[in-house]
Amino acid sequence: MRTDAGTERLLRDLAPQVLGAVVRRYGHFDAAEDAVQEALLAAATQWPAQGVPDRPRGWLITVASRRLTDQLRSDEARRRREAAAVMAEPAGPTTVMPDDERASGQDDTLTLLFLCCHPELTPASQLALTLRAVGGLTTGEIARAFLVPESTMAQRISRAKQRIAAAGARFTAPPAGEWAGRLRVVLHVLYLMFNEGYAATSGGETSRPELTAEAIRLTRAVHRLLPDDGEVAGLLALMLLTEARRPARCEPGGALVPLAEQDRARWDRKQIDEGLALVTGALTTAPLGPYQVQGAIAAVHAEAATAAETDWPQILALYNLLERITPSPVVTLNRAVAVAMVHGPGAALDLLAALEADDRMAGHHRLAAVRAHCHELGGDRDAAAAEYRAAARTATSLPERRYLEARAARLARTGGPARAAGTAGITGAAGSP
């Protein structure tokens, strides 16, 4: 059954609040999460026909609580039968508690995020569990987003919940000493969710749920709860400024358009304005962090009316800063692109030569792609074409492979001086630390 968009939005907003209330009252995160999913499903089928109840949150808490207590009671009964013990069933219907926890509903979202992004879980499990328990997506929707069978995703989610239980995690905020580190994990999961969605939008499969929208929605929620945290604001800005490019990033046939060749008139102005305001505010008031710097880099690109007007020295300065805060071969690769634009392709190729010795980067298609770009800038067409072909061979993304092959073919076909190819954002949707 289809739910109208308004009901769906309401349900997704309420999902973490309802789960938080139920878990706090009864414990049993694993079973409570299943019960809330059932309540959401019941609402999705009943509300469009019968109307939204006066207190939707209370309705969902009541239904989920009833399912949960039924489940717990039948589990208990089964255990007793198995033990062949003769004992009376607990009598009477479950008392339904009033909707008295509205004030704590918002805080529950953050506590739930901490729980779903528990450090004991793999990133793939953190992502799946967050989408289900905090985002309110069904297992089927999450499976479609990641292009795996529903049974695979169901197993991944159930294993994640078992792990959380085994780790003895409680439905409480982490202690003050761990708080900042745990928030970093939450932000990383939201960042992965966004990148997963941004990459998927070139796949052209319309039935996949939009993870970029979900990531932005959840990051917005965290930003509302922690308005003074510069990294939360920086991440939200980075997402908005990247998402703004989406209308221009693909040709109608699905072929990728590099940043330098995108029709900037098609960028989403509203998202850019919001992203610029966020990043400016964060940079002036909060301690500096990697998401703010990446947001600032995206902002410099967004502010250039044409690719030629890009303030590359400013971008290079920001990458230098980013590399100091969070050194990684991926950041160095991105910095090399900026070095090529500011100091010329020779300096960039020197920087790339050092990366080849790094196991994490050697043989990666993006390293070859940046090398190709540098050779193209320097006018060495043959070397550029060879590197684009090498990059195409190692790419495991079909649209990226097609793009790299097309780039190589274009160099082989046309005469005249090589022109500037696409550049920034070369290592990931939203840049990448």
Next chain:
Amino acid sequence: MKYLLMIYQNPATWQAMPESEKKAFMSQAGAIVDELIASGEWVGGEGLADPSTAASVRVRDGVPAVTDGPFAEAKEQVVGYCIVDCESRDRAIEIAIRWPDARRWGMEVRPILSPDGVEM
């Protein structure tokens, strides 16, 4: 990221293997599949009928040529496949290393092209 694990065997050697050894192979493979299902990495997989039952198809100048037998004549043939969705290439290789056929014949681990991508 998804990987195709191709299971190679020499069908003649397999047929000549004692029943108890075949059973051990299959139960080892079955145990790995169960583990992969439990970990949420299993996407799918099947065993294939004997390569002699294959049909190889080529169309030249619009004329189909269908021949019995596998595409390439070789002692070792693909006899089954698994698709796993896992964290890294190293993890996919680790699964292949544990697969019983790897000890006798071989496994091939190939990344599956993703339809997703990011502009550069």
